Amino acid sequence: MRQRPFTSVPRSVVALAVLALATQVVFAVLQAHPQARAEQLPAPPSAPVLRAMSLGDPIPLAQLWTLWLQAFDNQPGISIPFLDLDYGKVEAWLQRILQLDPHGQYPLMMASQLYAQVPDERKQRQMLDFVHREFLGDPNRRWPWMAHAAIMARHRLNDLPLALSFARDLAAHATAPNVPHWAGQMQIFLYEDMGEYETARVLLGGLLDSGAVQDPHEIHFLIERLNKLKEAEKSSQPSEN
Amino acid sequence: MLARSINAVRLLSMSQLLAPNDWNNRAMVRLVETLAWLLPDLDRFASTAWLLEQNGSLTALGLNGVQALIYGSLLLGAGLFDLYRKNL
Numbered sequence: 001m002r003q004r005p006f007t008s009v010p011r012s013v014v015a016l017a018v019l020a021l022a023t024q025v026v027f028a029v030l031q032a033h034p035q036a037r038a039e040q041l042p043a044p045p046s047a048p049v050l051r052a053m054s055l056g057d058p059i060p061l062a063q064l065w066t067l068w069l070q071a072f073d074n075q076p077g078i079s080i081p082f083l084d085l086d087y088g089k090v091e092a093w094l095q096r097i098l099q100l101d102p103h104g105q106y107p108l109m110m111a112s113q114l115y116a117q118v119p120d121e122r123k124q125r126q127m128l129d130f131v132h133r134e135f136l137g138d139p140n141r142r143w144p145w146m147a148h149a150a151i152m153a154r155h156r157l158n159d160l161p162l163a164l165s166f167a168r169d170l171a172a173h174a175t176a177p178n179v180p181h182w183a184g185q186m187q188i189f190l191y192e193d194m195g196e197y198e199t200a201r202v203l204l205g206g207l208l209d210s211g212a213v214q215d216p217h218e219i220h221f222l223i224e225r226l227n228k229l230k231e232a233e234k235s236s237q238p239s240e241n
Numbered sequence: 242m243l244a245r246s247i248n249a250v251r252l253l254s255m256s257q258l259l260a261p262n263d264w265n266n267r268a269m270v271r272l273v274e275t276l277a278w279l280l281p282d283l284d285r286f287a288s289t290a291w292l293l294e295q296n297g298s299l300t301a302l303g304l305n306g307v308q309a310l311i312y313g314s315l316l317l318g319a320g321l322f323d324l325y326r327k328n329l
Contacts, residue, residue, distance in 0.1 A: 002328060009325040017318030021279075023311050028278040034248040079256070 041072055041089045044096040054100065062101035069093050070110060083118040090115055091130050098134060108134060108145040116152060125162075128153060132166060139173035146170045147183050154190065164190045181213055185222075197233035201226065243276075244283040251277055281312040 044050070044065075054061040069090070073080045094107040108131055116127035128149045135146040146166060154163035167187035174183055185207065191200035204226050213219055243250075254273045260266055286305055291297035 003326040004328055006326070009322055013318060013321040013325060016314060017322050020311060020315035020318045024281075024315050025278045027308065027311055028280075028282070031282060034251055036252050074256075 036075070039075060041086055041093075043089050044093045047096060047099050050096055050100055058100040059104075062097045062104055065093070065097050065100070066104070066106050066110070069097070070114070081118075082115055083120055083123070085115075087115070087123045087126050091126065094130065095134070102138065103141070105142070105145070108142055112145045112148045112152070116149075121157060124152070124157060128157075128162075128166075132169070136169070136173065139170075140176035140179060143170060143174035143179050143183055146174070147186065150186055150190075154193070160190060160194050164194065181207075181218065189225075192229060192232070195236065197229050197236060201229040201233060204229065244280040246284070247273075247277045247280050248282070248284055281308055 045053070050061065050065075051058060073082055073085070091111075094111055097107045098104065111127045111134075112131050116124050116131075118124065131142075131145050131149045135142045135149075139146070147170060150163045150166035150170060153159050153166055157163075164187060167190050171184040171187050185204075188200045188203045188207070191197075191203065204222060207213065208219065208222055208226065213222060251273055254266075254270045285301065285308075288297070
């Protein structure tokens with residue numbers, strides 16, 4: 001159906017439409033420009049509430065909350081450093097997400113590789129402690145994050161006793177066949193770093209004698225380290241003269 | 242929906258993460274700004290915070306009234322324009 005020409009529209013109607021459009025543009029320009037405001041991270045709902053929200057299928061909800069938490073630093077028009085987040089709430093969220101999906105690894109990855117990288121030692125330690133606690137809940141599945149936490153404690157925090165306690169728990173609890181030998185051997189090299197050559201030598205000798213290590217290259221490497229430990233132990237002992 | 246979320250889209254388009262000096266992004270910011278001028282600012286209407294935090298004000302209500310009047314007139318003008326051109 002063809003439309004009538006523009007001339008059939010009364011001028012008053014055209015004037016109304018043009019005037020209203022112009023007023024709308026002027027009104028919009030005069031309005032205050034929207035300001036980006038950083039929202040604070042809220043505390044997570046309780047576990048029963050989250051379970052109810054999941055409608056009986058907690059894994060998708062856990063994934064959604066994970067994405068939301070990970071992107072929380074990036075809000076419309078503003079970016080918040082991880083350092084400025086309330087780590088008590090971050091930890092609570094990570095814990096809730098793990099409760100929803102205990103097999104999920106991502107919250108522990110976020111804790112050890114995102115939130116533990118901020119330049120604040122207290123917050124780094126808080127995240128490493130969180131990883132340690134959660135590792136103990138399922139060590140054979142969560143060992144990679146514990147190993148990462150031990151390395152962070154050793155090289156980032158320069159806290160050898162903490163790194164050693166993590167590595168000892170790693171060796172004691174992560175004992176499934178899928179856990180590589182190096183994870184259990186970390187404590188030996190940490191003892192070496194601490195100058196406790198005798199303990200390191202005993203542990204390494206015990207490991208070799210147990211026959212747990214089968215790979216010839218790995219055995220060769222460990223024997224070399226054992227010999228170096230023996231030399232270091234001899235040179236560290238006071239002379240009998 | 243767009244009228245309610247246009248301010249969030251404006252903030253997103255101006256994010257520092259989007260290389261603000263890139264001409265593509267500058268063009269996008271202009272486009273979003275122009276769109277925002279043509280839409281009513283509906284996210285200022287019927288905010289739940291008015292009920293929960295009781296932070297509504299007569300000024301905000303007056304501005305919303307003016308916005309409703311202007312946009313109502315615009316819709317009326319556009320509707321009449323369209324109606325007069327129809328061959329009924």
